[in-house]
Amino acid sequence: MRNVKKRDTRxxxxxxxxxxxxxxxxxxxxxRHISQAVGTSAAALYHHFPDKQKLYFxxxxxxxxxxxxxxxxxxxxxxxxxQRLERFVDSFTELMGEDPDFRALLQRELLEGDKTRLKLVxxxxxxxxxxxxxxxxxxxxxxxxxxxxxISMAGLVLFHFETxxxxxxxxxxxxxxxxxxxxxxHVTKLLLKALGGS
Amino acid sequence: MRNVKKRDTRxxxxxxxxxxxxxxxxxxxxxRHISQAVGTSAAALYHHFPDKQKLYFxxxxxxxxxxxxxxxxxxxxxxxxxQRLERFVDSFTELMGEDPDFRALLQRELLEGDKTRLKLVxxxxxxxxxxxxxxxxxxxxxxxxxxxxxISMAGLVLFHFETxxxxxxxxxxxxxxxxxxxxxxHVTKLLLKALGGS
DNA sequence: GTCTATAGCCTGATAGAC
DNA sequence: GTCTATCAGGCTATAGAC
Numbered sequence: 001m002r003n004v005k006k007r008d009t010r011x012x013x014x015x016x017x018x019x020x021x022x023x024x025x026x027x028x029x030x031x032r033h034i035s036q037a038v039g040t041s042a043a044a045l046y047h048h049f050p051d052k053q054k055l056y057f058x059x060x061x062x063x064x065x066x067x068x069x070x071x072x073x074x075x076x077x078x079x080x081x082x083q084r085l086e087r088f089v090d091s092f093t094e095l096m097g098e099d100p101d102f103r104a105l106l107q108r109e110l111l112e113g114d115k116t117r118l119k120l121v122x123x124x125x126x127x128x129x130x131x132x133x134x135x136x137x138x139x140x141x142x143x144x145x146x147x148x149x150x151i152s153m154a155g156l157v158l159f160h161f162e163t164x165x166x167x168x169x170x171x172x173x174x175x176x177x178x179x180x181x182x183x184x185x186h187v188t189k190l191l192l193k194a195l196g197g198s
Numbered sequence: 199m200r201n202v203k204k205r206d207t208r209x210x211x212x213x214x215x216x217x218x219x220x221x222x223x224x225x226x227x228x229x230r231h232i233s234q235a236v237g238t239s240a241a242a243l244y245h246h247f248p249d250k251q252k253l254y255f256x257x258x259x260x261x262x263x264x265x266x267x268x269x270x271x272x273x274x275x276x277x278x279x280x281q282r283l284e285r286f287v288d289s290f291t292e293l294m295g296e297d298p299d300f301r302a303l304l305q306r307e308l309l310e311g312d313k314t315r316l317k318l319v320x321x322x323x324x325x326x327x328x329x330x331x332x333x334x335x336x337x338x339x340x341x342x343x344x345x346x347x348x349i350s351m352a353g354l355v356l357f358h359f360e361t362x363x364x365x366x367x368x369x370x371x372x373x374x375x376x377x378x379x380x381x382x383x384h385v386t387k388l389l390l391k392a393l394g395g396s
Numbered sequence: 397g398t399c400t401a402t403a404g405c406c407t408g409a410t411a412g413a414c
Numbered sequence: 415g416t417c418t419a420t421c422a423g424g425c426t427a428t429a430g431a432c
Contacts, residue, residue, distance in 0.1 A: 028310075031408065047416075112221075154361075
């Protein structure tokens, strides 16, 4: 029963660290900052994690693993390819809209994740949902490179969120453009037209 | 004539700092690191910049200002909307392919740029090229929200570069997918089909 | 314009009491 | 498991000689 307490504290630390790393990145958040948010001393963190790197890695893994399932579900269900595309775009947009920490961590890993960590995350977390995306892409447009089309599908959604903080200051920028429902509608329409979905 | 030397050194510092900030971000690069790359002491940097923030800001401004022009040109030339779209995608892809520092800095600013800096960059650097993009979007698809379509156009290109380090480990990932020419071809084809270009 | 020296603070990480 | 105390070093920024 000793382990129960330890695991809970460990998970509590991870859950406090996730939004901090999402906002400040690895080098922008110190162990002292995290310990303060957790409500403990910095030394105590080292009882649960051997060093800062491991804490960061575990926080990231936890943040990512949960999310991959929801996306895979939307992709592997039944229905015509067009219906599944629409469902994927909807659920992916909703996910990005409701969990900014996940999105920020994803951006950060793409930007500065080291190679071994990226490989691990790609193979253990994103491989399955991405495979489902390429399968759908293949059905939708057999004449197109499925890998590239899958990336385009994800990028179309993600970029609207990534640019939200700057679009406010760009010509034609309005707050409706940040509404996940509008983003999903725009992206679905664009993709269905491009891929001649029925 | 005193200023000439000072300006040169100042610019030299900026040019050394740009790739470092692109790789490590603001908090990941110290004044000592920069001074070492420049070949001077840390104290000397403070003769040219009042503090680290200002050095970062000036480096960013310099990295961005140059680039905006090339994009605007491709958009404002003559030709049918479809031709101009193709030319925009080509030049934008080429730019991203040949200047990874610019791309990384752009990603970083979207991720963690503070509001006043984003406003400045948006209004002074990206406003004109983005306006040209929305104008093109309007011509291509009057029934579509021009602002959202312009974002989609940029996002389609950028995301293929952003994901390059991780796509290597994803199903179907091949090195050809990183070739700017292939990316441009894929994106152009997708957009022209979606927008019914002639 | 650049240097050395240094102030004052923050960093990751450890030692050892409880 | 958590604490206080601490180490060794890095950080931004400044002072003052040259």
